[in-house]
Amino acid sequence: MAKSTTPQQSAAVRQRGVTMNDVAKHAGVSRTAVSFVLSNRENASISEETRTRINEAVQELGYRPNAGARALASQRSGWYGIVTEIVTAPFAVDIIKGAQDQAWLDRRFLLIAPSDQADAVGPNQGLEDAATEKLLEQRVEGLLYAATFHRGVHVPESANEVPTVLINCFDADGKLPSIVPDERAGGRVAVERLLKAGHTRIGVINLDPVIPAAVGRLEGAREALATAGLDLDPELVVSGYATADGGYEAAGRILDRYQGERRPTALFCLNDRMAMGAYDAIKERGLTIPGDIAVIGFDNQELIAAYLRPKLTTVALPFEKMGALGVQTLAALTAGQPIIADQQLVDCPLLERSSV
Known part of the structure; x- marks a missing residue:
């Protein structure tokens, strides 16, 4: 039988961060049982009544798995990182939308790190390197690098630690795949x-x-x-x-x-x-x-x-399509699959209005 916990005790547990041990104690089971249930271990001999108690304890305590520990164990974080200078651009933010929508189809999420241009100088010089490092610290599975306008760029050296795809720009050193408008x-x-x-x-x-x-x-x-x-x-x-x-x-x-x-x-x-x-x-x-x-x-x-x-x-300019194709290419790279080409060109459609 699960041990009763007062609202005050539950609140205190939440405040310090709920652990798997807390769930086990609350449900009156072993930590191993909790681990098996939360990881959907199919061959574990755990009764439905025990599973129900554990799930109720998870809900009551507000337990969330430790994403960092899970990423270390599985080598998969479920995150892609995107380094971009376009966060406030009036139309190029469609790159982010296209990438985000495609990532969600693959059950991935985007971590977005803003940066200055690759050749920026002044008080924000080095922001791009720092943004890349911060994303790598979160154990992203791959990186997207998106630019405001089509040009050659020099990507931080640390980006080579994971699969990386450039969007609306290309690698001036010729090492990384890119998605650019035709x-x-x-x-x-x-x-x-x-x-x-x-x-x-x-x-x-x-x-x-x-x-x-x-x-x-x-x-x-x-x-x-x-x-x-x-x-x-x-x-x-x-x-x-x-x-x-x-x-x-x-x-x-x-x-x-x-x-x-x-x-x-x-x-x-x-x-x-x-x-x-x-x-x-x-x-x-x-x-x-x-x-x-x-x-x-x-x-x-x-x-x-x-x-x-x-x-x-x-x-x-096909910003949204380039963002989606960037994620598709990154997904192929992270899965060890071959990609179509080092540089993929995306069609730019004509939009008819009234000036011709």
Whole structure:
């Protein structure tokens, strides 16, 4: 028979942390019996009445298994860690959602550790190393490393202690697998949409020309034009450096450079913030969208694309899908299975709205 425990005694036990010995004492059984029941030991000769007493004691005392001890014993914690600088980004948090949803399907959980960029300096320098170490201390089974924008990164050396997958970035040292957007295909589908609408003279407002997104998206645009038998006029490519002000200035330069039939009838802006600036430049010149100038963006930054007038047709970065694929790849690695490729490209879908 289980020993009676006063509410005060139960509260005291909870406050100091309920142990398996406490459960055994409360149920009037041995600690071994409690261990067998809580671990669902099938070959243990324990009566249903005893199992019931033990489970009732667990509920009454609020016992929880020691996750650290269990992880040490099984070498499996049930946790993946994610080191990321994107916790407060307006749209890239979808990486976390995609990873979290996929992890839950595998009955895994995510521990999230924020960091600065890999090349950060100042008072937070070293935060990335510390974040990685803290996750490893929790005995995570694997690590995800997610970046705000597509680029090469140097991952802390300690990340090599467990399987690690990079999301929206790639290992500058070429050692770790990565999941990145197919920038080239995204640029191609954007310009193909403009060509389908009848536009043959297309201006491009570029990002910083050296980053992977700029290189890939511009190359995709060239490919789409070449397939249609057209060349990209270098005079119609101006960098806006990812800002609305930059997009405004770049669009103005393109539109003022040519008049009449030589003026471009469409602008491909390599992100939505630059497209927002281009809208202002177009309207200031008495032109309409999409009547005089069609505009297409990239990113699908919801706070911009869905609220511009007219609403912006854009190419979406597949953050949620990249997060899910990152977890799938990590699960394969932790299970010792082969992965598809060292770098996996994820399609960037076109979202039709009203600007083309």
